[in-house]
Amino acid sequence: MTSTARMRPSHPVDLPLAVLVDLFSLVSAGRAVEGTVVRGVSMASDDVLPGELFVAVPGAKVHGAAYAAQAVDAGAVAIVTDEAGRALVADLASRVPVLVAPDPRALAGPLAAEVAQHPAARLRTVGITGTNGKTTTTYFVDAALRAVHASTAVLGTVELRIGDEAIESPRTTVEAPVLTNVLARALEQGATAVAMEVSSHALALHRVAGTTFDVVAFTNLQRDHLDFHGDMDGYFRDKARLFAPGQGRRGVVVVDDEWGRRLVREAQIPVESVATHVGDPAAADADWSVVAADVGLDGVGSTFTLRGPDGREHTAASPLPGLVNVSNAALAIVVAHAAGVDLDVAITAVAGAHAVPGRMERVVERAPGRPLAIVDYAHTPDALVLALDAVRPITPGRLVIVFGSDGDRDRGKRPIMGEIAARLADVLVVTDENPRSEDPGEIRAAILAGVREVRPDLTDVHEVTPRSEAVRHGLAIAGEGDTVIVTGKGHEPTQEIAGVFHRYNDRDVFLQAVADGLADAQPATRDGGVA
Missing domain, CATH: 3.90.190.20 (Mur ligase, C-terminal domain)
Structure with missing residues (x-):
């Protein structure tokens, strides 16, 4: 597994543990919390740094509390867990405060955000979900953001990158404390915007809890991960979590499939719709639509015409071949525009985006x-x-x-x-x-x-x-x-x-x-x- 230690902030801020206890109604089950200060949050015992709070959650096979002693030995100053975890850490209660919550996984993100002084709120943030196209669309959006932001961050399947500094990504969407660390470090490094992939697993497992995105986006929903979600309805419900108040402020949804159209109807935040299939009846009701496309025969890219809500048509291009990348490019342009990038600037930047690793x-x-x-x-x-x-x-x-x-x-x-x-x-x-x-x-x-x-x-x-x-x-x-x-x-x-x-x-x-x-x-x- 890739270590994310390099992506921690260089100057963490100490916060009294008592503040977290009061704010999140944590129940004390160990030594007193007074005098304990926290400078970070971790869910991985082998990644804990001195002064951090260790959040022990139930795992697929083993409860995280089984590794609490390792975390404390590494410098963890307190443990947050559930009732099952409390029994597993009883012998540590004399060494560090043990705090109990009904769902510690759901609290990990908000805890980390509070300790780090809510870095997401100080960045322009974009979160992209869907089955196919998340990575490509994220890189396209980043290209547009970089046209107006001096430094940006990208988080996703391929890498965690802040400016020119990057490491391999351990998963599509990192755990909530790691996400907070990366965002805090991005601020330290002068970044002002971030584009990231948000997987369905991440949404179901609260990995983006504590982060409210300025713009959220949906590419499509196709058969995948049914071993985890059970069926397509379950898969959809987890994806739709991104379009809830407190998780996203506004959304952009591709309506080329029935799931996108359903999301537009059910989303709890304001959304714009994008139809990318030329001639699709859904385009008549969409806010944005691709009305012409030429995939070309050079194998390098495609050109297309994007019609906006005002009826104006704009010539745009994708640097990658195929109609699927017309869809990704159109969505990226609208998302970047929703995130504050001038439309013409977004169109030019997406057309000139660099190749995406492992995507065509x-x-x-x-x-x-x-x-x-x-x-x-x-x-x-x-x-x-x-x-x-x-x-x-x-x-x-x-x-x-x-x-x-x-x-x-x-x-x-x-x-x-x-x-x-x-x-x-x-x-x-x-x-x-x-x-x-x-x-x-x-x-x-x-x-x-x-x-x-x-x-x-x-x-x-x-x-x-x-x-x-x-x-x-x-x-x-x-x-x-x-x-x-x-x-x-x-x-x-x-x-x-x-x-x-x-x-x-x-x-x-x-x-x-x-x-x-x-x-x-x-x-x-x-x-x-x-x-």
Whole structure:
């Protein structure tokens, strides 16, 4: 797990613990709180610094209170937990104050925000949720914010970045105390605006509690994370938490799917709607709409016309290919405008945004004897359709896909992914993604079951492991006019197999293959068949 210690504020402020006890109605179950001061909050025992408050919450397997002694040894000056945790820390009650609350997880963010003097309130903040497009849209919004703010912060799946300082992100949305630390440090470093991804897990687990966003945004809702949310209604309800008073001040919602339209009806804060599908009837009622789009054939970007609430039309562009990125760019422009950026400035800045790591990332350019090679994070059925549809127009030859599916996650999507790949790509290389605790072969078998629905004889289908060899295989069998797209992991720097994280990145494998001369070799047989 990536350490976030570098993202703590350099000059934390001490706050009497008694203030927190009174403000949050905490019940004391240990030594007296008088005389104890707090300078930070942590939920990770191995990340506690001296003077911090340790919040111990129930975990999926182990209660965080089981690690309270480690936290106290590291310098924690008090513990906040629930009744179950209180019993586990009884022997620490003579060493530090133990404070009890019904839901300590929900309190972690507000506690951290109070200790850090509410850094989010002193920044222009944007939070973006949805199934697909969060990362790309966040980077597009950041590009627009940077056009008017001297320094900005970005928090999401790829990285935690303040100005030019960045670390790998441990998850899409960090725990609430870490979020507060990053925002406080951003203020110290002179940042005045932040754009961040907000996952459904984060909303369900209160990771953004204590932060009120100036603008919140919704991209779409597609099948994903049903192992956690239960069904699509549960998934939607957790996403909709971002559009509640106290969490967001105003919202921007893409209404290309039924879930976006429902969110506009049910949101408890003022929202603007954006329709990005040309000709969609929803555009008639939307505040903003894309009325024309040209995805182009250069594979670099797309142009489109965005109509505003006043009826005026604006020529805009996405620096990434495909209609999906027209949607992301249109949303980013409207969000940035809602966050105070002049509309024309936002349009220009989004069009010139830099490439997003692992999102339609062109790693190897087409050249004599060499295919185009792309890395994309698409790991849901709908994202896979959008990715392959975006790449097909820029592929004069065959479209080769290297892909798998995650272990310990929604098993129902595996055959769906296989069917989509078999229908939209020409050559399939089925491999492993993050098997986690599952048997990789069983995951691949489920994918291949979906492939067989389209190609019973598995024509042009290869099963190759490990993933690095699958990527190299895809490149080796591709010719000059072909495109090789590797999906599912995008920017990710590790691969989890049997509970162990191994350093791995699809982009690095592509580049090493090119260095080895693999991309310049003559294509292997085009017959296919499961390898």
